[in-house]
Amino acid sequence: QIRILATGPATQVQTYSAKLIKGPRQTLQQLPDNFLGPVLNFQQGQKVRVFFKNNLNEPSIIHWHGLHVPQRSDGHPMYSIESGEQFVYEFEVMNRAGTSFYHSHSHNLTAEQVYRGLAGLIVVTDSDERKLDLPSGEFDVPLVIQDRSFGDNNQLQYVHMMHQRMAGFLGDRILVNGKPDAEFKVKSAAYRFRAVNGSNSRIYKLGWDDGTPLTAIGTDACLLPKPETRPYIMLAPGERVDLWLDFSGRAVGSKLVMYSLPFSGTQPGMSGRGMGMMHKGLPQGAKFAIATFSVTEKVGDSIKLPEVLVPFQRLTLADVDNADKPLPIGISMKPMRPLLNGKSFAMDKVLDFERVALGAVKKVRIFHDHEMPGGGGMKHTAKVEVENPMRGMRMKKPMDHDESGQEHGGGKKGMGGGMGMMGGGMLDMAHPIHLHGQQFQVLRRVTGMVKADYASVKDGYIDSGWKDTVLVMPGEEVEIIKPFQDYKGLFLYHCHNLEHEDLGMMRQFLVE
Ligand code: C2O
Ligand code: CU
Numbered sequence: 001q002i003r004i005l006a007t008g009p010a011t012q013v014q015t016y017s018a019k020l021i022k023g024p025r026q027t028l029q030q031l032p033d034n035f036l037g038p039v040l041n042f043q044q045g046q047k048v049r050v051f052f053k054n055n056l057n058e059p060s061i062i063h064w065h066g067l068h069v070p071q072r073s074d075g076h077p078m079y080s081i082e083s084g085e086q087f088v089y090e091f092e093v094m095n096r097a098g099t100s101f102y103h104s105h106s107h108n109l110t111a112e113q114v115y116r117g118l119a120g121l122i123v124v125t126d127s128d129e130r131k132l133d134l135p136s137g138e139f140d141v142p143l144v145i146q147d148r149s150f151g152d153n154n155q156l157q158y159v160h161m162m163h164q165r166m167a168g169f170l171g172d173r174i175l176v177n178g179k180p181d182a183e184f185k186v187k188s189a190a191y192r193f194r195a196v197n198g199s200n201s202r203i204y205k206l207g208w209d210d211g212t213p214l215t216a217i218g219t220d221a222c223l224l225p226k227p228e229t230r231p232y233i234m235l236a237p238g239e240r241v242d243l244w245l246d247f248s249g250r251a252v253g254s255k256l257v258m259y260s261l262p263f264s265g266t267q268p269g270m271s272g273r274g275m276g277m278m279h280k281g282l283p284q285g286a287k288f289a290i291a292t293f294s295v296t297e298k299v300g301d302s303i304k305l306p307e308v309l310v311p312f313q314r315l316t317l318a319d320v321d322n323a324d325k326p327l328p329i330g331i332s333m334k335p336m337r338p339l340l341n342g343k344s345f346a347m348d349k350v351l352d353f354e355r356v357a358l359g360a361v362k363k364v365r366i367f368h369d370h371e372m373p374g375g376g377g378m379k380h381t382a383k384v385e386v387e388n389p390m391r392g393m394r395m396k397k398p399m400d401h402d403e404s405g406q407e408h409g410g411g412k413k414g415m416g417g418g419m420g421m422m423g424g425g426m427l428d429m430a431h432p433i434h435l436h437g438q439q440f441q442v443l444r445r446v447t448g449m450v451k452a453d454y455a456s457v458k459d460g461y462i463d464s465g466w467k468d469t470v471l472v473m474p475g476e477e478v479e480i481i482k483p484f485q486d487y488k489g490l491f492l493y494h495c496h497n498l499e500h501e502d503l504g505m506m507r508q509f510l511v512e
């Protein structure tokens with residue numbers, strides 16, 4: 001249950017109440033009513049208090065993905081609360097206008113809790129956005145995209161076998177805003193679609209069926225400086241993109257389908273197709289429809305796409321204090337363990353981190369680290385005392401079906417993969433890397449080592465605005481510039497393939 005009190009520039013109080021349901025009784029038919037949490041509407045500058053009551057029978061905590069909030073309100077897993085307990089978040093909305101989302105962040109339980117519905121959309125508005133003439137109200141439509149699997153009696157089905165978790169969960173039904181076979185009735189006017197990839201590990205290559213290029217007006221948590229057009233847009237787990245589509249030239253009765261277009265190379269071990277924790281066969285990179293938009297009503301003149309959106313300051317190497325010594329985020333996979341900087345996150349090592357001075361602006365290098373399959377230590381790593389609510393708190397052991405190879409949920413069919421994927425191919429899969437705290441900018445991608453398959457994704461990146469999650473393809477290296485302002489404390493960074501995150505592919509900065 002989530003209850004929100006928000007006061008701020010407009011002194012308004014919003015109260016939401018939503019049941020976050022987890023359990024065996026969740027069926028496809030029930031999804032439309034209870035699947036995602038409520039949409040949270042915030043304004044920049046508002047002070048927000050959130051009451052999160054854990055009605056599950058296991059620990060949980062919520063993270064506000066994209067919002068720049070203090071450590072204590074960031075949903076770090078060390079703040080997980082037990083069944084029946086309440087956690088009160090307090091933060092000021094520092095973000096500019098954009099699209100974010102919230103989701104469970106309880107270590108080892110994140111993937112399954114999100115899978116079963118512990119997530120929802122966050123919309124932030126600000127004064128720069130209000131100066132623009134952007135589609136609003138019924139013309140501002142969320143598209144939270146998730147893949148799920150349903151077993152007998154339409155029960156949501158999740159799998160826990162280790163080799164499947166290593167590849168990440170892939171479902172065979174695509175849900176938009178919690179509904180399968182999504183269909184939207186639209187008017188002949190301009191729309192803003194807030195696309196959120198809320199899937200555990202599926203990557204989408206968004207495209208329109210008639211070849212219309214995609215126009216983006218925002219990326220993770222922020223509007224772009226100006227609209228960007230692409231033939232398709234890659235949307236990895238945790239990423240958002242705000243799309244502009246004008247239906248005004250289209251006839252009543254016409255339909256437009258949003259697809260995920262075919263791509264390859266995210267899991268090269270599988271001859272480019274990728275298996276994942278596939279259920280009934282919808283591989284990573286397969287082509288499928290996401291949602292259909294039917295024009296049902298003719299309306300008058302539509303608003304025009306603005307040429308310029310919001311003020312933007314491009315960060316350069318002149319802004320950072322470590323141009324030659326980037327903070328490393330090294331990706332490696334050893335059997336059964338995806339790692340960052342050669343290490344695995346665990347709740348009993350919650351005080352293991354890299355240090356960054358408050359106010360610093362850093363270059364960060366995200367790369368596939370083939371030197372470090374498991375070993376190695378980070379020079380910046382240190383242990384000091386910081387606020388650690390874990391002390392004295394009993395940790396409930398997370399469900400762990402890995403060793404036995406049992407999955408619960410009763411599924412027994414169609415689990416692809418096998419141990420073969422633990423070999424070389426898995427070492428080089430794609431990872432969406434997410435950093436908590438402030439948004440960053442992509443400085444450049446180093447693509448000298450990428451495989452031929454890269455051609456099927458490379459025109460789909462939008463790196464020209466603010467980001468908090470970035471897709472790193474096999475062989476690819478991404479350099480980013482990230483400010484560490486406003487708040488001291490522990491801020492996580494991790495793979496947003498949620499199975500990888502739960503397996504420990506997560507570390508943190510101590511901002512001090
Ligand atoms: Cu969307 Cu740390 O997560
Ligand atoms: Cu986050």
Ligand code: CU
Pocket residue numbers: 338430431432495496497500505
């Ligand atoms: Cu990963």
